[in-house]
Amino acid sequence: MAESETEKLPQFNSHQEVVxxxxxxxxxxxKSELPEAFFDIDLKRNQYLVSVDGYLMGKLLEVAKEQQVSVEVLLDSWLKEKLLKAS
Incomplete structure (x- = not known):
């Protein structure tokens, strides 16, 4: 459909009606009826890669699967706990 032929939006009384x-x-x-949206995105979060022994990774995968989380979430949690104890 060409932009000049776009539909007109009905009036809504709530966000739920829009959804x-x-x-x-x-x-x-x-699209011609919708307002432009402007927002900022902060992409400053850093991620680092580390090497993990194959046997150790296998064990990590097992534990993560048992806990139904990703290895990344599991390791992040464990490292935070360990660092809190070390401080």
Missing amino acids: EFFDTHDMGEY
């Missing part, structure tokens, strides 16, 4: 409406309608058909 329900777009559950069954394509937002692209209303």
Whole structure:
């Protein structure tokens, strides 16, 4: 559909009505009716890679699976606990 042929949005009385409406309608058909959104994103979080022995990684994977978390979450939690005890 060309932009000049976009649909007009109905009036909504709540955020829930908006959500329900777009559950069954394509937002692209209303693009000329939608306001632009501006927001900032802070991408300053650093992540670091570390080497882990294959046997140790296997054990970590087992524990993570038992606890139903990712290895990254498990290690992050364990390292924070260990650092708190060391401080």
